[in-house]
Amino acid sequence: MAPTAIHKVTLEPKLTKTSKADNTNDETGQSIRLAARSGTFTNQTSGAAPTYVQANLIAIPARYASDFRLLCKRNPVPCPLLAESSDVGNWNALKSQVPGVTGEQIASNVDLRKDFPRYMVYEDGKLVKSQCLQVETEWTEDHVGFLIGCSFSFESALADAGLTPAHMAHGTNVPMYRTSLPLCPAGVFKNATYVVSMRLYRKEDVERVRDITRPYVATHGEPIDWGWDSVSRLGIEDITKPEFGDSPVLPNGSALSQMADSMAGDIVPVFWGCGVTPQEAVRQATLQGTVLGHAPGHMIVLDLRDWDIVPEGSP
Amino acid sequence: MAPTAIHKVTLEPKLTKTSKADNTNDETGQSIRLAARSGTFTNQTSGAAPTYVQANLIAIPARYASDFRLLCKRNPVPCPLLAESSDVGNWNALKSQVPGVTGEQIASNVDLRKDFPRYMVYEDGKLVKSQCLQVETEWTEDHVGFLIGCSFSFESALADAGLTPAHMAHGTNVPMYRTSLPLCPAGVFKNATYVVSMRLYRKEDVERVRDITRPYVATHGEPIDWGWDSVSRLGIEDITKPEFGDSPVLPNGSALSQMADSMAGDIVPVFWGCGVTPQEAVRQATLQGTVLGHAPGHMIVLDLRDWDIVPEGSP
Structure with missing residues (x-):
């Protein structure tokens, strides 16, 4: 896989809550999401919209959702669950798993089928599509999307x-x-x-x-x-x-x-x-049906900021 | 280590919330705690007071407490944190880590220094006392006690x-x-x-x-x-x-x-x-100072019941 990043990376000033000042290129979570949604942003997202929290995707048939939640609960380091579809089949509203934060605050104006720059599609545990720009046709009323924290x-x-x-x-x-x-x-x-x-x-x-x-x-x-x-x-x-x-x-x-x-x-x-872990777990479990994931490195960028998920007084 | 259990083990009827009916020997969490406190119960606790939740102990100097909490958060399967000392140095009141349950409900009338049938004592990471019946003299104002769930x-x-x-x-x-x-x-x-x-x-x-x-x-x-x-x-x-x-x-x-x-x-x-894991983690980290643990298999028995920690509708 060749390097695909083109956006400029700048060293940011000390992390503060003064919002705009720490993001010299004016990118926001929403601007990256909208650019991905329209197909104009197709790159990996390391360094994109600094201080906006990024997330991995795994969307699975509803019958596997409770086992998947338990997998995250038992393995919070590789699988830190930030949010999931507000209801089965929902791709435009989130239910938060972060204490003190609502789904709306994690990302409003969201489309889980299009807001990642690139996607992967699995059928019965086998990769059938790679690096596609959206998964609108693959998403069904039976899918539950999960957002997993990202080390970016x-x-x-x-x-x-x-x-x-x-x-x-x-x-x-x-x-x-x-x-x-x-x-x-x-x-x-x-x-x-x-x-x-x-x-x-x-x-x-x-x-x-x-x-x-x-x-x-x-x-x-x-x-x-x-x-x-x-x-x-x-x-x-x-x-x-x-x-x-x-x-x-x-x-x-x-x-x-x-x-x-x-x-x-x-x-x-x-x-x-790494948040690619759940995608591998799904592959290793050879789940039946259609499973959707992001292409590794190609994250959704949320409205949530770093300081919303890091306790006050941390280094 | 020779088998030490003497109490009768009976097959219990189907787990229900009808309290007394499911505990044919009339043992309760409190009765086992009081018996351990007085030195009359010194056995391992598998099968003791069925349906009363049991817990492992690790008590460490306060300066290590936040790292220990994080260890539990990152490793919830071997280290499921149920409760901790209400304040630094406190051995008779608990702060709950179980959602929807108070420390008082986990165990009222508790003495973390005596309510385990047997204890282990470490100094600077080395085991210095084994299978002792209480740790009243070793417990200091600087200790924080942690209770970890037990597979019993x-x-x-x-x-x-x-x-x-x-x-x-x-x-x-x-x-x-x-x-x-x-x-x-x-x-x-x-x-x-x-x-x-x-x-x-x-x-x-x-x-x-x-x-x-x-x-x-x-x-x-x-x-x-x-x-x-x-x-x-x-x-x-x-x-x-x-x-x-x-x-x-x-x-x-x-x-x-x-x-x-x-x-x-x-x-x-x-x-x-297994809840002995934290004790091993402490040994492997060679913490400085006095660390107190239970003797493996010799748990505190709480007031909390199985159904308080298992979601409704579980098998």
């Missing part, structure tokens, strides 16, 4: 601290990997394993990176593992070849595969739970 | 369905094992791994066992893994030698180690998240 949400905070993820600085998609780390099963969702996103950091910065991302509990929170040993611990075969997103780049923009061995003591991979 | 809570429901766990039927403690399955880290709690409890079941009964325990989300819920392959998947070295509790017994009461190979196709191990 804490990238602004990392950038604020001078820890801009390399993929963000260079306009590529974050690398994402299948792992052998099992989810806690829930009903039909058995044998599922974590998908993780990865960002490279200097070893000495890992504790700061943990501290900064820790409060983002609704969007995967702190890393699940880090260091070169974690690659085999997670069952990742080749870190230069992610299953989703783009190949990892170093801070200077060159490919990770080009890294001199001498740097491996200094720079280490850091892994977070 | 769904054993009544299994018994109701004719699926009495063999250890319960034969009056022994449930076998518990350390595993290599990592928890999601949280602050100081890094490199921690699951502890699991195990019950043997016929392969054909596993889906029913999953269904029955699924609603008990506050007390570990459905199993995390099952089948003979799961033993190596979980990194358990010898299933006949649990690290905590008693050696596993077969339905006929003989040791698992005596099982004929011909039975292995029919009878399989089923593993649940």
Whole structure:
């Protein structure tokens, strides 16, 4: 998958509640949604509308919905549930799963069938369509859409601290990997394993990176593992070849595969739970019927802001 | 560790809200707590006061409390947080973490220092006292006690369905094992791994066992893994030698180690998240200061009933 990002990435000033000032390109959640809906925005969304919370999609037949909610409850790190369809079949109103926030506040003026830049379609557990721009014809009255928090949400905070993820600085998609780390099963969702996103950091910065991302509990929170040993611990075969997103780049923009061995003591991979996990769980459960997901990295951008989901007083 | 249980285990009639009828031996949460407090009840608690919810203890210095809460939030299956000290240092009033239930309803007339039949004491991450009857002298004004759900809570429901766990039927403690399955880290709690409890079941009964325990989300819920392959998947070295509790017994009461190979196709191990996990997480984090836990299998029995934590309409 080639890098597709074209929008300019800027280092944002310190995160505050002064709204417009922290978003130099005037993008909002709604502006990105409307652009995706009309088919004019088709890119990955890392760095899009900074401080607006982003989310992953999984839409499944209603008979699997309660098992899926339980899967999220038992595995909140890879599957932090933000919202779901207000009713079975509904694609334009949300029911919030975030305490103290309404579905309307998460996103008003929403169309779950079109507001993601790109989609994936599964039939009976098999991928049948990839990277399509909308799923209007595939969505049925029996679908329940779920929005899962996305790690792009804490990238602004990392950038604020001078820890801009390399993929963000260079306009590529974050690398994402299948792992052998099992989810806690829930009903039909058995044998599922974590998908993780990865960002490279200097070893000495890992504790700061943990501290900064820790409060983002609704969007995967702190890393699940880090260091070169974690690659085999997670069952990742080749870190230069992610299953989703783009190949990892170093801070200077060159490919990770080009890294001199001498740097491996200094720079280490850091892994977070990833919202592609539910899509993999659905694939692994070979659900019958039509399942809709976003294309990895191509998120819906919500009206919700970072500070709506991070408790006051967090770093 | 030799079996210590002496109280009679009876198969209870179908779980209903008619209170006394379902507890033929007239034990209540409070009667067990008072007996433990006075030092007259010192046994493991599997089968004690059926339908009264049981809980694990971990009491830690206050500076680690917020990281511990986050550990529970990120790992709700092994660490389902039911309640904590109402204030730092408090051992006789609880703050509830169960929606719709007050601390007073979880347990009134409570003494976290004495109401568990047996305790463990750690200093700077090292076990210094084992199986002691109370921890009055070790508890300080700086301790925060946490109560974690216990899988004994769904054993009544299994018994109701004719699926009495063999250890319960034969009056022994449930076998518990350390595993290599990592928890999601949280602050100081890094490199921690699951502890699991195990019950043997016929392969054909596993889906029913999953269904029955699924609603008990506050007390570990459905199993995390099952089948003979799961033993190596979980990194358990010898299933006949649990690290905590008693050696596993077969339905006929003989040791698992005596099982004929011909039975292995029919009878399989089923593993649940276990509330000893937080105690192991504390040990693995080598927290500084004094940490107090219950002795595995020796739970506090609460005023809360099974139906207070299982949603209406569950199987």
